[in-house]
Every structure is written in C-alpha cells, then in structure tokens.
Amino acid sequence: MGKRISAVWTDFGGVLTPPLSHTMSKFCTTMKLDPAAVMDAVGKVTQTYGTTDMMEPLDTPLVTEAEWLAQVDAVLREDHGVSTHLTTLADIWFDGRETNHEWVRALREFSAAGLFVGLMSNMVPTWDAHWRRMVPVSELFDDVLLSFEVGCRKPDPAMFQLAARRAGVPAGECLLVDDLEHNCAGAREAGWHAVRFDDAAGALAEITPLITTRELA
Helix, strand or coil, X not given: CCCCCCEEEECCCCCCCCCHHHHHHHHHHHHCCCHHHHHHHHHHHHHCCCCCCCCHHXXXXXXXXXXHHHHHHXXXXXXXXXXXXXXXXXXXXHCCCCXXXXXXXXXXXXXXXXXXXXXXXXXXXXXXXXXXXXXXXXXXXXXXXXXXXXXXXXXXXXXXXXXXXXXXXXXXXXXXXXXXXXXXXXXXXXXXXXXXXXXXXXXXXXXXXXXXXXCCC
C-alpha cells in the first residue's frame, strides 16, 4: 500500500463535468459550426502562443477571452468562411452543462472521512461565476486554486507546491484527480499521487485503498 492520502485535489472540467470534447460538441451544435473547422481555428491560434494546450492562453491568462475569440473568428472567416460573432464563450459553454453528481458525492465522502478536499483548475477568468453555480463551493471544498488567480497552472510544479502548502500536508500525501494525463504526470513528478479520471467508479477504486483515515461510506 502507498502512503496515506491526506488531501484530495480534484479538477473541474472533465471531472466534475463531462469531458471537454462533449462540451465542445454541444457548443458546435448550438452555434451550427463544423467541429473540425473550430478545432482547426483554435489550433492555429493556440500555436501563436507557443503552446499546444488550447486552454493555456485563456486560463493563464495570456490574452482576454474577447481577444482570443476575435483571433479564432478571424481564422474561421479566412479559412472556413464562417464566424461566431462571440465576445464570450461563458454563457453558451455553461448552458445546460451537467454536474457529475456521482463525483460530488464521492468528494463529500472524502471530506466525511477526514480528508482535505480542494479544487484545482486551469480556469478562464470570465468563467468564474458560471462554474460556481454548478457545485456547492463553500460546502464541498476546503480550498480552491484557480490558475488565473494564483498565477500558475497545471502541470507546472509551482501549482502543486502551492496546493500542498495550502493543504498543509507533504506532497506525498496529496492526490490529484484529473482527466488529462499530462496533468497527472506533472503531479507525480511533484511527488504526488495522481489518478486519471474516466468515471467516478474507476477513480474511487484507485483512491480508496490509499485512504486510511477511516472506511468510506
């Protein structure tokens, strides 16, 4: 058995919500856009910021959401003959977005077992009020780390170092639950445990053996 987990840090998008691909598909359907054209435009804009992570320009943030959307729109018009005419994604992105209630229940169980429970997300500033309506933030989390607020993002080592300090426990007692493998890899390199999230049942099967505070309900 590995070291005891004292702190569980969960991602938001793709863990407490459906995967990014699902949300993107709904967005494209709502906007009547070809998903391939959107991803092509997003990819080209992302490259101009020296990264392959499409969210990094937005959640660091390196650019405002309105500026980023204008850049994506320009590529869509020039390369695909379409336009979004959007200045924010937040309303459409979060409209009807489902909360993963099974994972919310699991987080409550972790808290009841005496664990520190935190949220660690690479979050876009203009989305802050929207995600907070989806989960009972003050009830569910002991702390919230958002990239745009703290000046670093997963998988940067600084994000994990800050999270361990905020939880008040050693890195070896921290766990990240995230849907992206490169974030999990970053956590492991920082001395953390990490579980790549596909669904709540699978994540719980990996986490439960590491919890020694008391048996989860």
